[in-house]
Amino acid sequence: MGRHLGVAVVGCGGISNCHTAALARIPDVRLIAAVDIDEARARDFVSRYGFETHATDLRAVLSRPDIEAVVVTTANDTHAPLSIQALDAGKHVLVQKPMALTLDEADQMIAAANRAGKKLMVSFFEFFHPAFKRAKEIVDQGLIGDVFLFKAIMAWYMPRMTAWRFDPKISGGGILMDGHVHHVAFFQWLLGDPPVESVYSEFGAMNSDARVEDTGVTIIRTARAIADISGSNRLLEPNAQSGRYFKEALEIFGSKGTIRINPTERPSLKVFSEAGEMVESLGGGWIAPRLEPSPPLERAYSNHFNPDENPWVDEHRHFADCCLNDKPVVSDGYFGRKVLEILMAGYQSGREKRAIRLPLVAAGATR
Ligand SMILES: NC(=O)c1ccc[n+]([C@@H]2O[C@H](COP(=O)([O-])OP(=O)(O)OC[C@H]3O[C@@H](n4cnc5c(N)ncnc54)[C@H](O)[C@@H]3O)[C@@H](O)[C@H]2O)c1
Incomplete structure (x- = not known):
């Protein structure tokens, strides 16, 4: 039997169903913990997708060595803090788009991934x-x-x-x-x-x-x-x-x-x-x-x-493969940050009614 990737999913809301249903179909993945501040949602994910346990706070499960990766599917304001918590605990992270609320948060996520030597992938289906x-x-x-x-x-x-x-x-x-x-x-x-x-x-x-x-x-x-x-x-x-x-x-x-x-x-x-x-x-x-x-x-x-053109299983197979076999992910923290930088420039542009040149002045992590 090949090695398994133990996974915690944090955020058991709408889109998390796509992530988790896909993870459940990948033989290399072991669904360990479903985490949501709303306990009923976390419990529901346990019964629906076969997680081994549930929690209402990610910190409660991060000490488990058999959890090697965390999939962050919460609302946008928690992407950075939860990803950094997971990376600091030595876990790989797959985080939903947008990567974070600010470029500063994105830089901190990239720094945490580099410190930990773990994968940070931003999900773009x-x-x-x-x-x-x-x-x-x-x-x-x-x-x-x-x-x-x-x-x-x-x-x-x-x-x-x-x-x-x-x-x-x-x-x-x-x-x-x-x-x-x-x-x-x-x-x-x-x-x-x-x-x-x-x-x-x-x-x-x-x-x-x-x-x-x-x-x-x-x-x-x-x-x-x-x-x-x-x-x-x-x-x-x-x-x-x-x-x-x-x-x-x-x-x-x-x-x-x-x-x-x-x-x-x-x-x-x-x-x-x-x-x-x-x-x-x-x-x-x-x-x-x-x-x-x-x-x-x-x-x-x-x-x-179309149902037979569903991207989610392939996305999670790629993520698991990159974690288990130390391969580069298709959309890492630097890429997610670049996308965020373009969006931030868009907001600045709309506010100032002019085109904004890149890179933004608040230049941060670059490869
Ligand atoms: N790629 C896509 O197609 C797609 C589609 C929808 C949403 N998204 C992204 O996915 C993320 C989630 O969106 P959604 O529509 O599923 O939201 P949602 O509100 O349905 O689900 C979010 C869940 O996270 C939980 N949560 C919030 N803070 C938490 C915390 N600190 N710890 C644990 N659980 C917490 C909430 O209780 C909720 O169950 C967003 O970032 C959104 O941008 C992506």
């Missing part, structure tokens, strides 16, 4: 979704030439604006922190993390009276490409897959072709390449590359993708 992954391979292979324009939108509808997401002290912001973060990360990953020259954002509570922005547009400028990233949590557009209000669409334009990603539609990936070379024609020169199927989860909390 797109990197493990078959359509997004294949899009990156297609760009890397040069099949659409040089990417010069990236357009993306992620949007959903929040009926009530009372949750922690709308308290700036807990969330750090609205749709930029919650939605744009995904496409900022994907854009940077897709293009090999190019230096960013400037960021410009417009945002506001445009369709609600929330205390944080419900809608925004962020423009990122690199030497060779411009990204136009939009989002809202007040958009009434049902998705084709489930009828729920969730929209995600990306267009990636290159000097030799175009890629479209629609994770709630089929095919979720469409490519037009002047170079041709691929089969499965959709007509008009468009093709739908074959995607590697990924295992669907029994509890599809997230209806953001």
Whole structure:
């Protein structure tokens, strides 16, 4: 029998179901502790996913040597303190996006990971979704030439604006922190993390009276490409897959072709390449590359993708493999910090009504 990675999950709320259902499917992972300040939620995770124990405070389980990794899926304001606690106790950490509320917190997390010599990975599910992954391979292979324009939108509808997401002290912001973060990360990953020259954002509570922005547009400028990233949590557009209000669409334009990603539609990936070379024609020169199927989860909390294009198992398999075999994670603390820096520049830009040049003055940890 191979070695197992003992895991504690801290934060047994909504998205944690995706993480935990995925972890439960990985033979190398042993689910040891479910932790939530709400004990009923922690207990529920024990019975639902088969954890060995539960706790209401992460500190209560960190002394266990058989817990080697902590998955942090709490609200944004606790990402840094809980991650640092876990790293200081010698555990690997996988933390949900956004990495932290400030660059200073992100720097402290990176320093803690370096001190401990442990993995710090920031969760960006797109990197493990078959359509997004294949899009990156297609760009890397040069099949659409040089990417010069990236357009993306992620949007959903929040009926009530009372949750922690709308308290700036807990969330750090609205749709930029919650939605744009995904496409900022994907854009940077897709293009090999190019230096960013400037960021410009417009945002506001445009369709609600929330205390944080419900809608925004962020423009990122690199030497060779411009990204136009939009989002809202007040958009009434049902998705084709489930009828729920969730929209995600990306267009990636290159000097030799175009890629479209629609994770709630089929095919979720469409490519037009002047170079041709691929089969499965959709007509008009468009093709739908074959995607590697990924295992669907029994509890599809997230209806953001087609069930067989679910990224969560692959993401956690990657994290477990990196922890057990000391391999580099795809999105480490430095990468998570870069994404946060772009978002912070976006907020500054919106406040000051001008484009902000990077790096920000409060320069922190760099590789
Ligand atoms: N990648 C994605 O698709 C995605 C989707 C949703 C949320 N998220 C991120 O995941 C995180 C959680 O979001 P959610 O919607 O699941 O929130 P949620 O409110 O449903 O769940 C958070 C849970 O954390 C618990 N908690 C809070 N502070 C704690 C602490 N100090 N110790 C232990 N437990 C604590 C809460 O009691 C709650 O059960 C956020 O950072 C959010 O940005 C990511």
